[in-house]
Amino acid sequence: METKLLGISKQDIEQAAAILHEGGLVAIPTETVYGLGADGLNAEAVRRIFEAKGRPQDNPLILHIPDASWLERCCEEVPPLARTLAERFWPGPLTMILKRRAVVPDVTTGGLDTVGMRCPAHPVTRAIIAQADVPVAAPSANLSGRPSCTTAADVQEDMNGKIDAIVDGGPCSVGVESTILDLTVTPPRLLRPGGLPLETLQSVCGRIEVDKAVTQLLCPGEQPKAPGMKYRHYAPKAPVTVVTGDAARAAEYIAAHIAPSGGVLCFDEFAERFSAYPVETLGGVCDREEQARRVFDALRAFDGTAVTEIWAQCPDGRGLGLAVANRLQKAAGFHVIDVGEEAET
Ligand code: AMP
Ligand code: MG
Numbered sequence: 329m330e331t332k333l334l335g336i337s338k339q340d341i342e343q344a345a346a347i348l349h350e351g352g353l354v355a356i357p358t359e360t361v362y363g364l365g366a367d368g369l370n371a372e373a374v375r376r377i378f379e380a381k382g383r384p385q386d387n388p389l390i391l392h393i394p395d396a397s398w399l400e401r402c403c404e405e406v407p408p409l410a411r412t413l414a415e416r417f418w419p420g421p422l423t424m425i426l427k428r429r430a431v432v433p434d435v436t437t438g439g440l441d442t443v444g445m446r447c448p449a450h451p452v453t454r455a456i457i458a459q460a461d462v463p464v465a466a467p468s469a470n471l472s473g474r475p476s477c478t479t480a481a482d483v484q485e486d487m488n489g490k491i492d493a494i495v496d497g498g499p500c501s502v503g504v505e506s507t508i509l510d511l512t513v514t515p516p517r518l519l520r521p522g523g524l525p526l527e528t529l530q531s532v533c534g535r536i537e538v539d540k541a542v543t544q545l546l547c548p549g550e551q552p553k554a555p556g557m558k559y560r561h562y563a564p565k566a567p568v569t570v571v572t573g574d575a576a577r578a579a580e581y582i583a584a585h586i587a588p589s590g591g592v593l594c595f596d597e598f599a600e601r602f603s604a605y606p607v608e609t610l611g612g613v614c615d616r617e618e619q620a621r622r623v624f625d626a627l628r629a630f631d632g633t634a635v636t637e638i639w640a641q642c643p644d645g646r647g648l649g650l651a652v653a654n655r656l657q658k659a660a661g662f663h664v665i666d667v668g669e670e671a672e673t
Contacts, residue, residue, distance in 0.1 A: 332493040333480070336452045340495065345459035347492045353380060355469045355483045356392075356456060357497025358448035360421045360505050360523050361476040361624065362483045363392065363466030364491065365456075368402075371433040374465050378435075380490040382472040387556045388438035389465040390423050390446050390506070394458040402443055402463055404429050409533065410511050416532055418447040419454065421502050421523025425510040436465050438555055446506055452497045468505060475562045475624040475659070478503050482628065503621035504651040508554055509536070518542060519554035521650040523620065542654055545662035561658040564630045566591065568638045568660035572653070573667035575613050575641055581667050582639040591635035593626050593656075595619075598641065606633045610641065616648040623652050627659055 334340040334354075344354045348365060351373040356365045364381060366373035368391045378385060391402055396414040399406045404427040413424060428443035437443050448454065457464050468476040471486045480496035487494065507522035507529065515535040518526055521542055530536055541552035552558050571578040579598045586592065591606040595613045608626035611618030630638055642656050642664075643649035657664055 329489055329492070331484070331488050331491055333484075334493050334495045336495070336497055341452060341455050341459060344456045344493060344495050348456065348460040348462065348464060351376075352493070353377060353491035354456070355477075355480070355487060355491060355494040356450075356453045356464070356466060357480070357495060357500065358392075358450045358453055358466075359500060359502045360448070361478055361500055361503070362469040362480070363448075363453075363464075364469040364483075364487065365392070365464040365466040367460070367462040368392075368436050368465030369431055369433065369462055371435045374433065374435045377465065377467065380487060381467065381470070383467060384472070384559065385435070386438045387467075387559065388440055388444065389436050389467050390444035391432070391436065391463040392453070392457055392466050393445065393447050393463050394454040395419075395447060398463060399426070399445060402429055402432050402445060403427060407511055409516070413509070413511075413529075413532065414447070417524055417528075419449040420447070421449070421506040422446065422529075423506040423508045423522075425508065425512055425519065427512060440555075442510075442512055444508060450497055452495065456495065473560055473563055475564065475627040476505060478621070478624050482625070500621070503623065504648070504655060507651070509533075510553060513537075517553060519552070520557060521654050523648070523651065525647045526650055527647065542650075543657075560661060562624065562627060562655050563659050563661070564627045564638060566630060566635050566638050568627075568640055568656070568663065570640045570642045570653075570656050570660045570664045571667060572642045572644075572664055574670040577667040577670065578641050581665065582641070586639055587637055589634070589636040591630050591633060591638045593630075593638060593640040595641050606630065606635055610652075613643075616643055616646070616652060619643055619652045620648045623655050
């Protein structure tokens with residue numbers, strides 16, 4: 329199959345919408361990461377997403393809608409808190425888990441009686457969905473297991489020849505996936521940290537429980553609430569070790585343990601120190617927004633090198649740091665070494 333590369337003109341938007349309407353696959357830009365979209369109410373079309381990505385069937389997809397008024401089309405119940413959150417944070421990087429309506433096929437929800445709903449902030453994608461007039465099921469546009477795509481070129485690398493079209497809407501401004509909040513339970517539960525910080529949600533919702541799968545490797549047989557959280561994810565080819573704790577101490581630890589064939593993913597401030605190795609930088613120690621934008625491309629970049637191991641520095645869990653740390657730790661299969669904080673003087 330030839331994969332068309334589309335831009336953001338009116339004709340391109342119309343073409344992308346027509347492909348979706350007819351049951352085809354289109355990679356779409358969002359503010360978080362690129363999504364691989366299909367008509368979320370068309371079981372046959374959704375099945376093709378799983379095939380193109382090599383995604384396990386039990387890993388449900390998020391439905392993307394152009395505004396909150398579409399919630400009723402897909403959800404049985406929309407609690408007042410969901411409306412408040414939609415008003416506050418949509419369009420934006422928040423996915424809400426709600427009770428699904430029967431019109432949403434099993435293949436979209438992985439057989440669950442709930443569905444993930446999101447309104448993305450990219451105007452081109454909202455225009456495409458509105459024009460297609462169907463909620464668009466879209467997981468991240470990477471091959472299953474690989475780091476997510478934050479540019480159209482990343483999507484081409486993974487999906488060329490497998491899907492009908494890619495819409496190039498420029499690089500993603502957030503860079504990590506949406507925050508997933510389950511609103512079918514009380515208190516609401518954070519299933520995946522993402523582009524909307526937990527603290528921001530807490531300021532509106534009060535208490536939020538954090539699912540264990542966010543910070544830990546689950547025991548065999550343990551089921552996370554977001555089925556996708558149990559899979560190995562975001563992984564470059566070489567094994568990754570994450571070093572948490574004080575950044576200067578982490579750099580020392582890495583310098584003492586790295587093999588000559590190793591690579592380093594570090595904060596900008598430490599790039600020089602590791603200049604003898606292939607280095608990718610995450611952004612400044614305190615610049616969590618930049619770290620979120622860069623983390624996936626940095627992980628992908630190592631696949632173009634011959635490194636046999638990757639050592640990564642890691643932000644703490646404040647703000648977007650929780651999502652960046654989660655992606656790094658998942659890329660490492662939770663192989664994490666904590667060097668502790670610098671003692672106060
Ligand atoms: P991706 O689209 O690649 O970001 O993956 C979507 C994530 O959303 C996966 O981790 C899914 O397990 C999660 N997800 C989607 N729908 C639901 C749902 N109804 N309940 C819980 N998690 C969900
Ligand atoms: Mg994904």
